[in-house]
Amino acid sequence: MTTQTLIYLVVGATFALYIGIAIWARAATTGEFYAAGRGVHPVMNGMATAADWMSAASFISMAGLIAFVGYDNSTFLMGWTGGYVLLACLLAPYLRKFGKYTVPEFIGDRFYSQSARIIAVICLIVASVTYVIGQMTGVGVTFARFLQVESSTGLYIGAAIVFAYAVLGGMKGITYTQVAQYIVLITAYTIPAIFISLQLTGVVLPPLGLFSDSVGTGTPLLVVLDQLITDLGFNSYTGHHTNTLNMVLFTMSLMIGTAGLPHVIIRFFTVPKVADARWSAGWALVFIALLYLTAPAVGAMARFNLVNTIQIGEVGSPDGNLAYADVPTWFTTWEQTGLIQWEDKNDDGRIQFYNDKNAAFETQAQEWGWAGNELTVNQDILVLANPEIAALPGWVIALVAAGGLAAALSTAAGLLLAISSAISHDLIKGTINPNISEGGELMAARISMAAAIAVATYLGLNPPGFAAQTVALAFGLAAASIFPALMMGIFFKRINNVGASLGMLAGLLFTVVYIFVYKGWFFLPGTAQFPDTAEYWVFGISPLSIGTVGAIVNFVVAYFVSQATEEPPAEIQELVESIRVPRGAGAAIDH
């Protein structure tokens, strides 16, 4: 059977499974549509949360981010997992006790303010829509590469699948589909990693392989890798080469951004009890860690394989570099997609892959007759091309294709639910028409979901030029506005409506302005005040890391404004006291 047939079979089978689940798990009430009837087992919810959280970025891009930078990009590993500790002890149990359906609803009720609720809705929609664009383009790219259809056709197929289970089943359909998607994506991620770890280190488990000896040398893999790449003028893999303050703030931004992302938070509304919300956060992190502990091994090993493929002999010797005539087939397959590019600058027919930004090394390279780095490799292809680079069988490649699609679709569905519930529950029921019937709200929720899918598909087909930049915005917004508002709502009884609203606005404006100053106003090209490089950043803080400072601004403004204005009414203080104690959570469902 050809690899192509296998890919059709495996991807087709997973899609049939998702549709089957959609038909089985239809939602009959708004409670099922928004929160899966609060009947999801904590382990199951942990698995669904893991699939919800691990997007195309985690599956496709993260190992590449680590591979090409090394230690300094450990920020992604710590940041995208550390947020779950914050969720487990600072947010999830209390929000589950509150027992409502959306994040803006909590903010609106706790701060007894319709405007606070609307600010939260806006933050939620901006953060979620920017995030969903990335998922939809991920679906298109994966289809285009593996199923050899037009990227747009792939996008329509993906949107149709999400439509089937998200519109029919709401949170209930999404939850059970995400459980299936988690199993597909984790299998797809770990199997190639195990093969590669065996090839390079002889150790089965990739996380242990990363710290083991390279096969046949008796020297640790990381030492060999450091040697390989520093010989080519690159920074060492294990060394620290960036600003420490920025690294700390970036990690923190990712942590509090993760804890503040609404599509993750609402997953904890689906479990039966407050105690289950705590367990569920733990299980979610266990399932996430299976991928996150494998990713750094995949990154280091892929970099090792890539450099070894190109640099076949001693650096600088005339036949030390791979001749283009001898490149393996995966090289040419990916060249066709434009994600690998080679330009023979010195016309020797061989590939030179080195760091030409390193001045000292560049002088040396010129003596060898090298005329600059000739190879550019898009970091996103490492995971997708890994099975081909390691010459693994066709069914592994098919599995990786299905895994990439599962990662993108599961996250897209979670985001779309967060968007549609904010529209139907917070805007339509909460603001425009409070007397809407249960059936009417359920219909409104389904229509908002369908509309959200249509908008996401449109944006996936016509991604705004700034799509990649806006991930910073999504995390910045969640970190600077939503996370502090939720945390203060639970832990500081004295924070009132004025304080919370002004705090959110201050955190939001501060963060957005700092990002726009370096990335361009509203991401329009040419409108940036300063170049987005380390010399121009205030105290070396990059726009990606500013969410942490925005959160501090939010806390400070909310605290002092609340002190200067009236304390919250007695019934709000009682509400805060009641969400702090799990007792009576069952009753809260009946609201």
Added chain:
Amino acid sequence: MHQGSSSDDAYWKANLSLIRNILIIWALVSFGFGIILRPLLSGIAVGGTDLGFWFAQQGSIIVFIILIFYYAIRMNAIDRKFGAEE
């Protein structure tokens, strides 16, 4: 719901001190061992690199998991002790 707010206050204090301890360890393994204190740990070799690198790429994640389960278990006990469970 109205079992006397003094017991609920004690419950909340117990929760806060548990959270404080958990967040201290959370920050120590990631921002501490993984980033700021890495130079101090550079003498401790782990598989071709040092302990700080291990904490940044694996150790902190493993500690995070332990912290969440520890919190869940301790909170269950605290819920029972103060009669705050569901």
